[in-house]
Amino acid sequence: MEARKTKTVSENDYSSIAQSPSFQALLSEKKKFIIPVTIFFFCFYFALPILTSYSTVLNHKFIGSITWAWVFAFLQFIMTWGLCMLYSKKAAKFDELANQVVEERGIS
Amino acid sequence: MNTPAFIMFLGIVFVTLIITYYASKKTKNASEFYTAGGGLTGWQNGLAIAGDYMSAASFLGIAGAVALTGFDGFFYSIGFLVAYLVVLYLVAEPLRNLGKYTFADMIASRFDAKKVRGFAAMNTVTISIFYMIAQLVGAGALIKLLLGLSYTTSVLIVGVLMTVYVIFGGMHATSWVQIIKAVLLMGGTLVISIIVFSKFNWSITDMFAQMKTATPLKESFLNPGVKYKIGLDTISLNMGLVLGTAGLPHILVRFFTVKDAKTARSSVVYATWVIGIFYVMTIFLGFGAAAFVGNSSIVAANPAGNMAAPLLAKALGGDMLFAFISAVAFATILAVVAGLVLTAASAFAHDFYNEILRKGKATEKQQVSMARWAAIGVSVISIILALGAQSLNVAFLVSLAFAVAASANLPVIIYTIYWRRFNTTGAVWAMVVGLISAIGLVAIGPSVISPEAGKAIFVGNPIFPYTTPGILSIPLGFLAGYLGTLFSSQKADVKKYEEVLVKSNTGIGLANNR
Numbered sequence: 001m002e003a004r005k006t007k008t009v010s011e012n013d014y015s016s017i018a019q020s021p022s023f024q025a026l027l028s029e030k031k032k033f034i035i036p037v038t039i040f041f042f043c044f045y046f047a048l049p050i051l052t053s054y055s056t057v058l059n060h061k062f063i064g065s066i067t068w069a070w071v072f073a074f075l076q077f078i079m080t081w082g083l084c085m086l087y088s089k090k091a092a093k094f095d096e097l098a099n100q101v102v103e104e105r106g107i108s
Numbered sequence: 109m110n111t112p113a114f115i116m117f118l119g120i121v122f123v124t125l126i127i128t129y130y131a132s133k134k135t136k137n138a139s140e141f142y143t144a145g146g147g148l149t150g151w152q153n154g155l156a157i158a159g160d161y162m163s164a165a166s167f168l169g170i171a172g173a174v175a176l177t178g179f180d181g182f183f184y185s186i187g188f189l190v191a192y193l194v195v196l197y198l199v200a201e202p203l204r205n206l207g208k209y210t211f212a213d214m215i216a217s218r219f220d221a222k223k224v225r226g227f228a229a230m231n232t233v234t235i236s237i238f239y240m241i242a243q244l245v246g247a248g249a250l251i252k253l254l255l256g257l258s259y260t261t262s263v264l265i266v267g268v269l270m271t272v273y274v275i276f277g278g279m280h281a282t283s284w285v286q287i288i289k290a291v292l293l294m295g296g297t298l299v300i301s302i303i304v305f306s307k308f309n310w311s312i313t314d315m316f317a318q319m320k321t322a323t324p325l326k327e328s329f330l331n332p333g334v335k336y337k338i339g340l341d342t343i344s345l346n347m348g349l350v351l352g353t354a355g356l357p358h359i360l361v362r363f364f365t366v367k368d369a370k371t372a373r374s375s376v377v378y379a380t381w382v383i384g385i386f387y388v389m390t391i392f393l394g395f396g397a398a399a400f401v402g403n404s405s406i407v408a409a410n411p412a413g414n415m416a417a418p419l420l421a422k423a424l425g426g427d428m429l430f431a432f433i434s435a436v437a438f439a440t441i442l443a444v445v446a447g448l449v450l451t452a453a454s455a456f457a458h459d460f461y462n463e464i465l466r467k468g469k470a471t472e473k474q475q476v477s478m479a480r481w482a483a484i485g486v487s488v489i490s491i492i493l494a495l496g497a498q499s500l501n502v503a504f505l506v507s508l509a510f511a512v513a514a515s516a517n518l519p520v521i522i523y524t525i526y527w528r529r530f531n532t533t534g535a536v537w538a539m540v541v542g543l544i545s546a547i548g549l550v551a552i553g554p555s556v557i558s559p560e561a562g563k564a565i566f567v568g569n570p571i572f573p574y575t576t577p578g579i580l581s582i583p584l585g586f587l588a589g590y591l592g593t594l595f596s597s598q599k600a601d602v603k604k605y606e607e608v609l610v611k612s613n614t615g616i617g618l619a620n621n622r
Contacts, residue, residue, distance in 0.1 A: 014603070014606050014607035014610045014611075015603055015606045015607075017606075017610045017614075017616070018606035018607075018609055018610050019606075023610065023613070023614070026613060026614075027609075027613065030613070034197055034198070037197065038193075038194075038197050038198065041190065041193050041197075042350075045186075045187075045190045045346070045350055046343070046346065048186065048346075049183070049342045049343050049345075049346045050339075050343065052179075052332035052333065052342070053332075053333075053336075053338075053339030053340075053342045053343065054339055058332070059331050059332075063313060064313035064316060064317055065313065065316035065317045065319070065320055065330065066312065066313065066316045067330060067331065069179055069330075069331065069332055070179070070316075070330070073179075073182060073186055074388075076186045076189070076190055077186075077189065077384050077387070077388060079190075080189050080190050080192065080193055080380060080384060081380065081381065081384060083193055083196075083197075084192075084193070084196060084376075084377050084380050084381075085377075087196055087197060087373075087377075088373070088374070088377055091201075091370075091373055095370060098613060098614045098615065101610075101614050101616075102614055102615075102616060105616075
């Protein structure tokens with residue numbers, strides 16, 4: 001059994017939390033991280049089908065018979081794992097900021 | 109009849125029924141039934157997500173697609189994986205913080221309107237049934253090939269098993285069947301990959317060099333453009349793949365089986381590792397099948413290439429490995445269809461019955477009983493549709509489900525979490541337009557209307573030129589949500605949005621499942 005959130009929070013409380021400096025700080029930290037990274041991974045991802053569809057640059061050889069298309073495809077995996085780890089690390093900081101918001105309000 | 113395969117199939121049926129028996133003892137109330145009480149750990153749910161996600165389309169479909177079309181088949185692997193970044197960065201944590209049992213709960217946390225919940229539930233049932241037909245068609249073909257049973261009998265066996273898991277074991281049984289399946293699938297794929305790699309002298313460069321001559325495609329096997337020759341068609345496919353996962357109801361409900369957003373996050377990270385490693389290995393499955401089974405044998409067994417992985421196992425390890433990999437494929441399908449039945453039944457019982465018809469006042473007992481009846485109903489409908497869909501291509505049905513999920517669900521999810529002005533009209537427009545445009549574009553596209561007789565349902569020139577609808581239907585879903593919001597006379601409920609914002613970012617007021 002985990003702790004229940006016993007104290008009820010009214011509509012006005014949510015407004016005041018939303019406008020509090022600590023919550024605004026959490027939001028802006030998240031935005032600063034999530035928006036640019038999201039734009040990056042969409043660009044990186046769609047670059048592959050766009051390049052394979054409209055050019056042949058990726059058909060050039062990398063090593064032996066391995067072409068750049070396969071290298072780029074593999075880099076998508078590396079990017080996904082890398083950004084997963086990066087998110088986990090950043091999220092630990094967001095958790096701290098979120099805890100501050102919760103503690104300020106005295107909600108258990 | 110293949111005796112080792114038959115014994116291993118029975119083994120899987122036996123183990124999963126034991127799990128269901130133990131799970132049934134825990135499944136006493138609605139929360140246990142829908143979400144296993146929210147008590148799964150990060151790694152358990154991570155494996156269950158992997159087990160829920162890596163479907164027949166992934167294992168049988170991608171192996172075959174890579175074997176037959178080389179690089180173009182691998183697009184699926186990449187898109188299915190990168191999609192988890194969308195889930196992790198944009199959807200998973202807010203979803204966990206706002207919802208309780210279903211994806212509709214999350215939308216309803218902001219818009220307490222029956223029609224919003226009703227449309228969200230309708231999308232869930234529609235997407236899940238499309239996805240399920242694909243799995244059942246795959247299962248029917250597989251069992252028919254292995255055990256010599258008729259297609260109808262095969263579909264019925266899988267249909268009965270999935271119904272039994274869900275009505276007796278609910279989310280507990282579904283989760284553990286998915287976890288065990290994920291372990292089996294990873295193990296089986298790893299064994300094949302290692303044998304394939306050894307046959308290429310443990311050298312990646314040797315492997316690629318040999319692939320240049322191993323298939324009828326020769327050198328072009330390694331280059332993009334074998335299957336997807338129209339640029340916008342390729343991009344449309346990729347849009348559906350990368351944006352669909354975050355809108356798939358059976359994946360979204362998995363986040364309610366953990367206690368908080370932090371655990372939801374760690375389960376996505378575990379799932380992404382497992383799923384990523386699996387999709388890397390699809391290269392070995394596909395290349396191995398192309399090199400050691402051969403194009404003509406793969407096509408002879410199934411024109412879409414769906415039997416490439418089991419045939420590869422046979423070529424590498426004889427009847428025993430063949431039986432094992434086929435049993436793994438069977439477990440794969442069972443785990444996925446169980447998740448789909450549960451998701452569709454939850455949407456019906458929780459959203460339609462309890463929240464809309466009974467205004468949230470049904471007792472625990474009534475809710476669980478309705479969910480069980482709904483599970484039977486969903487199974488029966490899917491089985492009937494699957495029996496009529498034998499000749500449809502499995503990968504086509506799955507990519508349709510992804511495109512519908514991306515078009516009908518993702519816009520409303522993103523707007524609900526991130527757009528202050530969004531309102532109920534916008535939510536309804538986004539869901540309806542997304543759903544209708546995705547299905548409509550497929551209906552007038554080349555998968556349904558083809559100039560070549562026998563390739564599709566109708567003969568003629570397709571009105572919409574691309575095989576997947578995503579490139580048009582996903583923007584339409586977003587646009588409809590935007591326009592619906594602007595054209596509506598409702599004012600944005602700023603207070604409600606602030607509540608959603610606080611809840612989704614801090615977990616305050618988290619609907620606790622216990």
